[in-house]
Amino acid sequence: MEQRLSFVTLAVHDLDRSRAFYVDGLGWEPELDVPGEVVMFAAGERLVLALWDRAAFEAEVGEPVRAGPGVVPMTLSHNVASPREVDAVLATARAAGAVAGVPVARDWGGYTGYFADPDGFRWEVAWNPGPVGRRVVPETEVDARP
Template sequence: MDQRVSFVTLVVTDLEATRRFYVDGLGWEPEVHVTGEVLMFRVADKVVLSLWAEAGFVAEVGHAPTRGGTPPITLSHNLATTDGVDTVLEQARAAGASEVLAAEQREWGGYSGYFADPDGFRWEVAVNPGEIGQSVLP
């Protein structure tokens, strides 16, 4: 098996609220949008972020996802500068992010903060000065 991830799929409770956040608020361009079903964004050369309406998930997987608390996953948007991090966090705040934690210097050498999308999925916005962090920059 190849070592890769092709799709990251998150189950959302209100697809249209999610669309408003990512498209209207953050300015992302969807590659696929099937109203009431799924919203997909190409987030890397061969990686797609898929936001799937809960009803479709239940129909295909067989049970509803567990809700409540902070989902045990983070997504990360890495940038080259600390100013870039602060700008993205402010964009998330303006887009209506339900929670925004200011960026700070981290003991691992980076600079990062967090925001939550409408379903509470946490996005880390970071400068990662390490080799692997630099390797993911455009």
């Protein structure tokens, strides 16, 4: 198996609410939009983020989704080219209705903060000055670093 990720699928409670958050709030453009079922976004050169109605998701995978208190044990990350962009993305998420924390300088040299989408999925917004962090930021952004 090749070492790559093609789709990230999030099973959401209210697809219309999630669509509004990502499209109207964050400004993302759907690649595919099937009302009541799924919304898909190009999230990278060969990566798609899918928001899938929870009931349709459960029917597809043949199992119920686990639910309970606490944070979903995963994060999605949006890396940017500067600490200033971390602040700007978190402000955009807050304006879209997200619960967003205050970004902090990390011990490993980066600067990150988190926000939660309408279903509580946590997004890390990160400036990572290391080689791996630079690898995931589009070149046009990397070239624009102060």
